[in-house]
Amino acid sequence: MTTSAAARPPLALLRRARRTNRELAVVHPDARxxxxFGSPLELLVATVLSAQTTDVRVNAVTPTLFARYPDAAAYAGADREELEEILRPTGFFRAKARSVVGLGQALVERYDGEVPRSLDALVRLPGVGRKTANVVLGDAFGVPGLTVDTHFGRLVRRLGWTTEEDPVRVEAAVADLVERREWTRLSHRLIFHGRRVCxxxxxxxxxxxxxxxxxxAGIGESDPDRAAALVRTSGPR
Structure with missing residues (x-):
């Protein structure tokens, strides 16, 4: 996820990106x-369910979901109608139920029901892309990863870190700017900042x-008082 020496980012941009990351760490110390979730499997399922909905809605259904389906084998053998009814509040519940059942079956068949710890293995699972895989690696296994969601992409383009639109290209560009050990924390900070300020x-x-x-800077509300009124203390999530 790094470029050749000839294509390395300018030193000024690298310093600016790292300074911004340090400031965001101060501003959002609770970014997470x-x-x-309570296990890698729970995080994997919750992240799959979070597509095209809010974390709040996912968190509202997962206590029931996780209690009813405690392991990959339970998802693999789930009654589709029962699962769909639990997932209904998250939207696209039929497609999500199909993904979760397929996910459970793949984990049972390929990994003895355990969530794999590599990006390559995770992205081969049904319904799992790089964004979901990096969430699981970073937050369940402590493996640094960049989670390029809509907030992340919007902010790094506004900050001037990259002009790329493709998530994989965005990930590669930002990986060259910030220390690898910071990737997961940076992702949370940018997402927090996008939900609350930017x-x-x-x-x-x-x-x-x-x-x-x-x-x-200046494309939005520049008046300090009016801008402060736009800042959210949480979400929208």
Whole structure:
């Protein structure tokens, strides 16, 4: 996930990115995965369910889901109608039920019911892409990874770290800017900041602590008082 020496990012950009990351660590010391989970399997399932819905909705159904299906074998043998009814509040519940059953079957058949610890193995599972795999690696196994969701992509483009749109290219570009040990924490910080300050429609530029290092500073509300009113203390999640 690194480029050749000839294509390394400018030193000024690298320093700016790392300075921004350090400031975000101060601003969002509680940045973390906002999905509730108690095991790698629970995180994997919750992340799959989080597609096109909020963490709040996923967290509302997972206590019932995890109690009813405690392991991969339980998902593999789940009654489809019962599973769909539990997942209904998350939206696209039929497709998600199909993915979760397929996920359980693949884990049982290939990995004795255990969640694998490698990116290559994870992305071969049904319904699992690089974003989901990096969430699981970073938060369940402590393996650094960059979670390029919509917030992450929006912020790194606004900050001027990359102009790439493709998530894999975004991941590669940011990987060259920030120390590998920081990748998971940086992901959480950017996602927190995107949900609370750097909103998609009206970013709170006048209340943004990293505006001085942002190429897009001023595209949103610049008045400090009006910008402060836009800042959320949580979510939307």
């Amino acid at each position: 995965c906002e999905l509730d 909103h998609a429609r009206t970013p709170a530029c006048g209340a943004c602590p990293v505006a001085r290092w942002c190429d897009s």
